[in-house]
Amino acid sequence: MNQPDENCRPILSLSGIDHAYLGRTVLSRITLDLFRREVVALVGPSGCGKSTLVHIAAGVVNPLRGRVERRYNQHGMVFQEPRLLPWARARDNIAYPLRHRRIGRGERDERVRAAAARAALDPLDLDKFPVEMSGGMRQRTAIARALAMQPDLVYFDEPFTALDVALKRRMQDLVIAASRDASFSALFITHDLTEAARIAHRIVVMDAHGGGILGERTVPGRPGDRTEGDLFRLVNQFVTQDPLFRHIHDIDERRIS
Ligand SMILES: Nc1ncnc2c1ncn2[C@@H]1O[C@H](COP(=O)(O)OP(=O)(O)OP(=O)(O)O)[C@@H](O)[C@H]1O
Ligand SMILES: [Mg+2]
Numbered sequence: 001m002n003q004p005d006e007n008c009r010p011i012l013s014l015s016g017i018d019h020a021y022l023g024r025t026v027l028s029r030i031t032l033d034l035f036r037r038e039v040v041a042l043v044g045p046s047g048c049g050k051s052t053l054v055h056i057a058a059g060v061v062n063p064l065r066g067r068v069e070r071r072y073n074q075h076g077m078v079f080q081e082p083r084l085l086p087w088a089r090a091r092d093n094i095a096y097p098l099r100h101r102r103i104g105r106g107e108r109d110e111r112v113r114a115a116a117a118r119a120a121l122d123p124l125d126l127d128k129f130p131v132e133m134s135g136g137m138r139q140r141t142a143i144a145r146a147l148a149m150q151p152d153l154v155y156f157d158e159p160f161t162a163l164d165v166a167l168k169r170r171m172q173d174l175v176i177a178a179s180r181d182a183s184f185s186a187l188f189i190t191h192d193l194t195e196a197a198r199i200a201h202r203i204v205v206m207d208a209h210g211g212g213i214l215g216e217r218t219v220p221g222r223p224g225d226r227t228e229g230d231l232f233r234l235v236n237q238f239v240t241q242d243p244l245f246r247h248i249h250d251i252d253e254r255r256i257s
Pocket of ligand 2: 050051052080155
């Protein structure tokens with residue numbers, strides 16, 4: 001069975017979501033469910049409304065119309081840019097939401113340590129201020145901040161773009177393992193189809209022109225079991241044979257004026 005817990009209710013349901021900025025439609029009639037232990041990758045051309053959709057799902061932005069039902073306990077959010085407090089060291093950035101929740105010092109320190117280790121941060125880097133970090137370190141600090149909340153759903157907005165190949169793989173493995181052991185589900189925005197095919201159960205494709213969700217594909221096999229060869233064949237098939245993916249890879253299909 002590819003989609004886990006099919007019989008359970010989704011932990012996130014978006015129905016009939018419309019949104020516009022300054023009178024310009026960005027999202028229209030979006031309906032999307034996310035199930036426990038599931039990773040859904042959201043792909044689509046730049047500016048098609050992916051971040052807006054994730055912000056609406058997480059409650060950061062209120063939609064113009066439609067309903068969001070959240071049946072999870074706690075979400076974590078990794079924004080498209082790290083959004084770290086510039087005056088706080090990495091460890092204090094990671095701890096910030098825990099302080100906000102009035103989690104005591106001992107538990108806070110332990111959660112920061114564990115989340116930093118999962119995000120592959122060196123303990124020595126935890127004393128650095130954002131200005132002293134590399135771009136990849138800032139991203140991993142933002143990932144650790146989300147993990148420290150012990151979320152059962154994580155919204156990822158292009159989270160691994162500044163990471164080198166090895167770290168990107170390690171972070172992808174973290175997402176795959178988390179969905180397997182049910183520690184969290186994920187709604188994961190990416191421009192990288194190979195990344196989507198590697199980590200996701202389903203890939204949802206958005207329209208370039210505010211038309212909403214164009215369609216979705218279930219990825220064969222389980223995340224973590226797919227070989228490099230499987231991924232290569234799959235992505236090749238998506239971009240050469242599947243019309244759903246054509247407008248992502250073919251700039252002429254986007255009708256950019
Ligand atoms: N706060 C805002 N005010 C006005 N327009 C906005 C705002 N946020 C986003 N937009 C517009 O909404 C559209 C969708 O933006 P969004 O950031 O959701 O796209 P995206 O799919 O995440 O793009 P990318 O892949 O480049 O990150 C864009 O045209 C953008 O200019
Ligand atoms: Mg975006």
